[in-house]
Amino acid sequence: MIETRDILETIQMIEDEHLDIRTVTMGISLTDCIDPCMDKAAAKVYDKICFCAQNLVPVANGIEKELGIPIINKRVAVTPIAILAGACKGEDPIKFAYALEKASRETGVNFIGGYSALVQKGFAAGDKELIRSIPRALAETEHICASVNIGSTKAGINMDAVRLMGETVKETALLTADRDCIGAAKLVVLCNAPDDNPFMAGAFHGVGEPDCVINVGVSGPGVVRSAISKAPKDAGINEIADIIKKTAFKITRMGQLVAMKASEKLQVPFGIVDLSLAPTPAIGDSVAHILEEMGLESCGCTGTTACLAMLNDAVKKGGVMASSHVGGLSGAFIPVTEDAGMIDAARSGCLTIEKLEAMTAVCSVGLDMINIPGDVTPEIISAIIADEAAIGMVNSKTTAVRVIPAIGKKAGDELNFGGLLGGGPVMKVNTASPEIFIKRGGRIPAPIQSLKN
Amino acid sequence: MKAVITVVGKDTVGILAKISSFCANHNVNVTDVTQTILQDMFCMIMMCDISKIDCDFGVFVDTAAEIGTQNNLRVHVMHEDIFNSMHRI
CATH class of the missing domain: 3.20.70.20 (Anaerobic Ribonucleotide-triphosphate Reductase Large Chain)
Known part of the structure; x- marks a missing residue:
């Protein structure tokens, strides 16, 4: 038998002390969406997210009801988009941002994280292009979060990326100056970024992660x-x-x-x-x-x-x-x-x-x-x-x-x-x-x- | 499958009757009840078997909360799993 005291304690925590599940975040690998044609890749990204996350919001809402505990956010984290952008030479990665935004609206999730690049040791194909597109991507979308990992204990700190990110943060704020500079609130610059972080704005789905995973x-x-x-x-x-x-x-x-x-x-x-x-x-x-x-x-x-x-x-x-x-x-x-x-x-x-x-x-x-x-x-x-x-x-x-x-x-x-x-x-x-x-x-x-x- | 219904609010006539008939209407069996009245605040905890419930559990939760609102009570229906996992190792 559950004790009355325990029941009342739980209810008090939820009702009066704001206890909640902050986020259920589905990590989705997009490595199988890589395509040299960016339009095709973006379409695959949209399809995969919509397929994997189609039930995320209804299921989370159901659990919320069943257990009586609020689940504030339902989110998706994807493979750093720079990895996909690297395959598409000479194209603007912002197309991926549009695809992610469309997928977030279709699935009803609060945020999609992973408009990201991992550049702690240097820039690979697609990284600089993605970073340069971040200000516009964040200004032109509502539900996308961007992050860039510029350092790690193992690799040191990429000071070229640090310089670039200073400019990127400023430009992101400038492009959203009419909305209290909110773009910059969706951009985080990380050192030692974890692969499985469910929290925004730094969430992305690391390359060593499984195809699809639930983090809370x-x-x-x-x-x-x-x-x-x-x-x-x-x-x-x-x-x-x-x-x-x-x-x-x-x-x-x-x-x-x-x-x-x-x-x-x-x-x-x-x-x-x-x-x-x-x-x-x-x-x-x-x-x-x-x-x-x-x-x-x-x-x-x-x-x-x-x-x-x-x-x-x-x-x-x-x-x-x-x-x-x-x-x-x-x-x-x-x-x-x-x-x-x-x-x-x-x-x-x-x-x-x-x-x-x-x-x-x-x-x-x-x-x-x-x-x-x-x-x-x-x-x-x-x-x-x-x-x-x-x-x-x-x-x-x-x-x-x-x-x-x-x-x-x-x-x-x-x-x-x-x-x-x-x-x-x-x-x-x-x-x-x-x-x-x-x-x-x-x-x-x-x-x-x-x-x- | 068990659920816990908690009812907190100002004591009035027929609270227990309202909640238990609501349970009965949805084929939910009340297995245990504890209730106390602290000053004039009514506090009741009901353990229920919801394995034969005749509607969606989410709808049951919402309707119970609505009955609470209509009667100036706070009614929560929660699956027992949350209490077991939080308070038992």
Whole structure:
């Protein structure tokens, strides 16, 4: 018999503490759609996605009803499109973006990720063409996410790609300046990108993945905050870590259950559960508020990095036993505009980009959803990317940069994207020039940590 | 196949009757009921066997929630799997 207390706890988590499954993401390999004729390849891409994902949304909605747990997003991640574009010499890869957009509308998924290139060691055929088409692809579509992996612990950092991405981010924002620069919110530059990440904007289907796979990303910052709030104020930090572990375990068990049900109903193998604390702009669903519940006056003050490190570690320790396969990004996310507590801290000036950079050394991703002044040069954006990639490369972890140059706005102004992407203040950036460094190009050699064999 | 129905709200006459007759109408067998009244808040948990349910489970969930709304109650119907997986190892 299930205990009444457990039933009520679960319902409270869902009703009052925003517990949800953030995403069920179907990974689809498109390597069998490669064709020298881009029109044919794009048609194959559309057909394959529509075939594989035709039941994704209805099945996820059915599970949502059956278990009573909200599944916020249904998404698709595909093989990095640059691999397909490489076969089509002299054509504009944007045709793939149109095919993906059409497929997302047909299947009803919220986002398709994988308008991507993996260039950590250099550019292969199709990579540069794809990167150059990203600004237009994101401006002309609504449901496509783009990502570019520019570094890894094994390969080092491709500084030519870093330079190119600084320009690409800026241009993406410029082309969507009339829509609060939203294009840049759908573009992420990664180091050590995981192959099985279900979260946008960095999701793509890695080349070592099976033909089709189901990955699930859980959420639940509100549940963790609420659990910590019940502990006495003089409880030791190790007790807080234990509370987080127990809560993460429960959240992840739910993710595992949804993943297994989805896998069974769609007859697609289960890939991984991504054990992440993914905030939303809703009140009570904030990672910053967890840190504040631990005893910080405001997220961004001294002590934030230590609290975040402990949170990130405890989430993984609690979750890892609850799932048969853990993967993706797994940890605490710190996207500024998507987190009510971070937005407040950034507005008050307590949370700065420099502090966020330090936090990215211990959280699961990187500088995420940060609005920067519109007059910031592409070289500065490139240098921000290089700094983040260096943290990821040396620490053998994923790092990412998703900054939104707010065209025509300055520090203190606001951008508003709406929905899960939220909105928030434009943050101050150090404007001293790194131009000569960025223009050098080349590749930062892989660190000594890469030599593990 | 078991489901858990939870009903929370202000105590009024006939809550149990409304929910249990709704179950009976859809061939859902109530196997266990616990209920408490805290101050004037009514809180009931019903375990049900849904293996012979005569409609789509999703429709059953929606209709139950609707009955709740009409009577100022919060009614949730959830498959028992979620509780078992969250609270049992």
